[in-house]
Amino acid sequence: MNLRSHHPTARRRSAARAPPAAIVRAPSAWSLQTFPPESHTDLVRHRGGLISVPRRLLPPPPPPPPPASAAGGGPARLLLNVTVERSLGPVHVVMAREKSVSDLIRASVEVYAREKRRPLLRGGGDPRCFELHYSPFSLECLRPEEKLINLGSRNFFLCSKRSTSSNSSCSGQASMEANSPLPLTHLMDFLL
DSSP states (O other), rough: OOOOHHHHHHHHHHHHHOOOOGGGOOOOOOHHHSSSOOTOOOOEEEETTTOOOOOGSSSSOOOOOOOOOOOTTSSSSSEEEETTTTTTTTEEEEETTOBBHHHHHHHHHHHHTTTTOOSOOOGGGGGEEEESSSSTTTOOOOOTTTBGGSSSSSEEEEEEEESGGGGSSHHHHHHHHHHSTTTTHHHHHHHH
């Protein structure tokens, strides 16, 4: 005689151990619906299922994105990199896209002087003594009235204007250096 078969809980266990094929599940409406309907925004899907959240506890909708600038839909301000002649790294300048090349030259000289970079600028930091190029290898300078947005680049090279006088020849400049009272003053700029 088997003691297990007469015990009342043994029958329940054997019924619970029925093969999975014997269990028939009825289809439910919830198993077909995986996401909350669009009209019910107060239903939130979590790992455990759908829960209801009062509307006043939901976060407000995000604000609409700011409109693009009126002049063609681009960034309102530009980050420009200007490498100054004889300097180690570029100067970063943020300017409005409607500004001109002359405004960029002025801002670059101001930032260079404010950051106390070396070597010191020739011409005492006067923006009229400088011209802007696309690169150090570009022979043609940019026109001062040209708009920044029309340039097509955000990296530029700032150098001092080339003087057109006859004194700028190498022999004339060498004789001026030899006749100066302190000939090593130009070397000091390099050593600092």
